[in-house]
Amino acid sequence: xxxxxxxxxxxxxxxxxxxxxxxxxxxxxxxxxxxxxxxxxxxxxxxxxxxxxxxxxxxxxxxxxxxxxxxxxxxxxxxxxxxxxxxxxxxxxxxxxxxxxxxxxxxxxxxxxx
Amino acid sequence: xxxxxxxxxxxxxxxxxxxxxxxxxxxxxxxxxxxxxxxxxxxxxxxxxxxxxxxxxxxxxxxxxxxxxxxxxxxxxxxxxxxxxxxxxxxxxxxxxxxxxxxxxxxxxxxxx
Numbered sequence: 001x002x003x004x005x006x007x008x009x010x011x012x013x014x015x016x017x018x019x020x021x022x023x024x025x026x027x028x029x030x031x032x033x034x035x036x037x038x039x040x041x042x043x044x045x046x047x048x049x050x051x052x053x054x055x056x057x058x059x060x061x062x063x064x065x066x067x068x069x070x071x072x073x074x075x076x077x078x079x080x081x082x083x084x085x086x087x088x089x090x091x092x093x094x095x096x097x098x099x100x101x102x103x104x105x106x107x108x109x110x111x112x113x114x
Numbered sequence: 115x116x117x118x119x120x121x122x123x124x125x126x127x128x129x130x131x132x133x134x135x136x137x138x139x140x141x142x143x144x145x146x147x148x149x150x151x152x153x154x155x156x157x158x159x160x161x162x163x164x165x166x167x168x169x170x171x172x173x174x175x176x177x178x179x180x181x182x183x184x185x186x187x188x189x190x191x192x193x194x195x196x197x198x199x200x201x202x203x204x205x206x207x208x209x210x211x212x213x214x215x216x217x218x219x220x221x222x223x224x225x226x227x
Binding site for chain 1: 118120145147154155156157158159162202204206215217218219220
């Protein structure tokens with residue numbers, strides 16, 4: 001298994017509260033990604049990082065922020081969670097942004113916003 | 115953004131049957147990928163396709179890159195219970211980076227004994 005750990009694995013929170021999800025990797029890969037998975041939409045990219053302190057927006061970035069202060073950690077923050085952010089969140093890592101066969105996913109975080 | 119349509123959305127088949135699913139795009143792709151996701155896990159890459167018309171196998175799985183470059187197909191022969199999961203296609207066009215991958219909506223496969 002690619003060394004990717006997502007925490008927490010499950011979380012229930014209330015609307016309006018801040019939430020931070022963590023992705024930790026032990027592979028020293030340069031690129032890290034956050035996706036959300038929803039029925040009828042497949043996986044959609046929220047934000048990604050191409051190095052420490054280097055991040056960019058994905059397709060569905062509104063309401064989310066990210067930080068990467070160390071190579072191994074990529075944090076996804078919902079500043080004020082909404083029910084529409086109930087989803088399964090996946091982190092992915094890659095050491096080559098142009099080689100699709102090197103993209104590996106974590107096991108996901110199930111987030112419920114009540 | 116781009117949309118990838120997968121069909122069927124779900125399939126219930128008996129062990130030993132063959133399975134076919136497909137993915138269509140509104141635009142041309144240069145890469146097609148097929149992933150499998152098991153319950154409680156993230157997607158795992160099964161097959162990657164890079165050329166129109168390409169046919170690639172991985173054990174009992176065979177995938178094809180459509181000649182129009184707007185579709186791809188995945189076949190599973192002689193299904194077994196461990197084939198259960200959600201199968202996703204993904205593709206990207208000319209921009210060439212993983213951040214530009216578009217994922218399909220998935221085909222959920224159930225296999226009965």
